[in-house]
Amino acid sequence: MKRRKTLHRWTTVVAGALTLLAAVPANAASKPVSTYDSTTARPIDRSNVDLVAELQPLEKCLYEFGVYPAGGVGYKDSSLPYDHYTPLQASVLTLRAQIMRNNVDTVAGILIDSDGQGVSSMQVAVSSRTTDSQPSIAELVVNDPIASAAYDYVKGAAISVGALRIDAAPLRQQCTIREEFHSLRGVDGRPVTVYTSPSPGSGKMNVVTTPHYEEPVRQLAKRFASDVAIAIDSIEDAGRHDDFAPWYGGLRVNDGMGNCSTSFRVNVSSVITADHCAGSGPYGLNFVNNGSNVGWASNSLKAANVDAKVLTGSTYDNKIWTGPVDNTTTFIKAEGIYPYALAPANGQFLISGAQTGQGALTYQGIYNNAGTACLSSSWGYGCQLLELNAVGTICHRGDSGGPVGQYDPINSRVVALGVVKAVLGDQFSSHKCLITNIEAISFLYGGATIG
Known part of the structure; x- marks a missing residue:
C-alpha cells in the first residue's frame, strides 16, 4: 500500500x-x-x-x-468558459472579454491591477491611431447588455474602470x-x-x-x-x-x-x-x-x-x-x-x-x-x-x-x-x-x- x-x-x-x-x-x-x-x-x-x-x-x-466564443458546451453561454468564479471575478472577466470582442479596431489591450487580494482597477488601452478622442467606458459597452451589466456590477464594487489612449496597434492589427x-x-x-x-x-x-x-x-x-x-x-x-x-x-x-x-x-x-x-x-x-x-x-x-x-x-x-x-x-x-x-x-x-x-x-x-x-x-x-x-x-x-x-x-x-x-x-x-x-x-x- x-x-x-x-x-x-x-x-x-x-x-x-x-x-x-x-x-x-x-x-x-x-x-x-x-x-x-x-x-x-x-x-x-x-x-x-x-x-x-x-x-x-x-x-x-x-x-x-x-476571449472565448459563445455557444460552447459545459458552461453558460456567455463570455466565461468557467461557471464557478465569484460574481465580482465573473463581472471583471466578462467586461474584459466583451470590450475586446466588440472593439477590435479601437482597443489595444486591457490592463487589470490586482494586489493579490482582489482587483483594484481596470484600464482599457485605446489605440490613439484609430480614435481622435478618448472614449468613455460607457461608449465602449453601448448596445451590449452583457457588457453593460458587467460594467454596472464592477462599478458597484467600487473598482476604478477607465480608458487611456496609447500609441499602439489595435487588436485587429495585433492579430x-x-x-x-x-x-x-x-x-x-x-x-x-x-x-x-x-x-x-x-x-x-x-x-x-x-x-x-x-x-x-x-x-x-x-x-x-x-x-x-x-x-x-x-x-x-x-x-x-x-x-x-x-x-x-x-x-x-x-x-x-x-x-x-x-x-x-x-x-x-x-x-x-x-x-x-x-x-x-x-x-x-x-x-x-x-x-x-x-x-x-x-x-x-x-x-x-x-x-x-x-x-x-x-x-x-x-x-x-x-x-x-x-x-x-x-x-x-x-x-x-x-x-x-x-x-x-x-x-x-x-x-x-x-x-x-x-x-x-x-x-x-x-x-x-x-x-x-x-x-x-x-x-x-x-x-x-x-x-x-x-x-x-x-x-x-x-x-x-x-x-x-x-x-x-x-x-x-x-x-x-x-x-x-x-x-x-x-x-x-x-x-x-x-x-x-x-x-x-x-x-x-x-x-x-x-x-
Whole structure:
C-alpha cells in the first residue's frame, strides 16, 4: 500500500529564506470554486475543440487572447468558459472579454491591477491611431447588455474602470502581426521558432526567436516598425517517483522517449500532461512511472493550438506532490481554476515538476504579458501561454506537463493556473517559464472540472 503521507503547508525556499506563498484573492478563497462532485467521473467532451476549429481568423485570434466564443458546451453561454468564479471575478472577466470582442479596431489591450487580494482597477488601452478622442467606458459597452451589466456590477464594487489612449496597434492589427510571424519560414523552408506576446503596458508585441532564425524575423519586423520589440534567446520545450495508483500531479512519467510530468486531475477520470510529451518509443502512447502504468495518452488539444492532452486508464487523485523530487510523503489538494487575467503582477505561483520538485515562479503581470502568448516550436503552433519568471533550475526540461498554481491557505489547496509548456532563455539561470492556461484547457474539454 502507499506510504502514509503528511500534509504540510505549502512553502518555498527563496534566497535562503522560508517564505509562505501569497494567497489567492479573498473573493476567490472564501469558498470552493466548484460544487461539482469530485467523486464521480465523467467523460471529456470535445465539442469546444470543434467549435474553435470552425472560428473565422479574427474570432480565433480573439480566442487566443483569452476571449472565448459563445455557444460552447459545459458552461453558460456567455463570455466565461468557467461557471464557478465569484460574481465580482465573473463581472471583471466578462467586461474584459466583451470590450475586446466588440472593439477590435479601437482597443489595444486591457490592463487589470490586482494586489493579490482582489482587483483594484481596470484600464482599457485605446489605440490613439484609430480614435481622435478618448472614449468613455460607457461608449465602449453601448448596445451590449452583457457588457453593460458587467460594467454596472464592477462599478458597484467600487473598482476604478477607465480608458487611456496609447500609441499602439489595435487588436485587429495585433492579430495580423501575430499571424505574419507565426507563418514565417526560414531559408530551410521550415517554420521559424518564434514566440509572440502582447504587452499592453509598452504598446508593443514582444517577439522572441533563436539565433538561427534571427535574420528572417528581423526582416519581417521592419514591416511593423515600432509595433514589435525583437529579442534573441534560446527557446526549448521543457523525477519524482511514486509507487502506484492513484497517481498525483507533479509525477515523473516516461513514454519511452523522455521524462515529463503530470499536473492536474480532470473530470476525475484523467490527468493532464503536455501534448509534446509524446514519443514513438517502446511504450508508444503509454506512460509509465517506475515500471507502473500511469495511463494512455488521449484527447490531444493540438487541433486547437493548445499543448495539452490527458492520460487515462488508471486511477488519479486531486492532489499534487510537494517537496523535493525524491519526496513521496507530502502533497496538497489541487482543484479549481485561477483566472490569469486577475493574477497580480509579481505574484508568486507554485510549480511542482518532476525535475524541479517544488519551486516558486513569479507572474509577469498583465501589463507586461497579456497572458495570451503563442509559440511556434518543433511541436507546432501553441497558444494560450502565460509567462512567469524563474531562477536557477526551477522550470526545467522534464517539468513539461507539470502543475503551476496558487496556494490557497483558507481551503488548504492549490488553485490551478496552468501546465508547464516551455523554457524561454537559459534554463540554468534566470529565465521565463511558459505555461498553458488551465482555463483554456477546461474550456476545450467541455467545461471540465479541475481537481
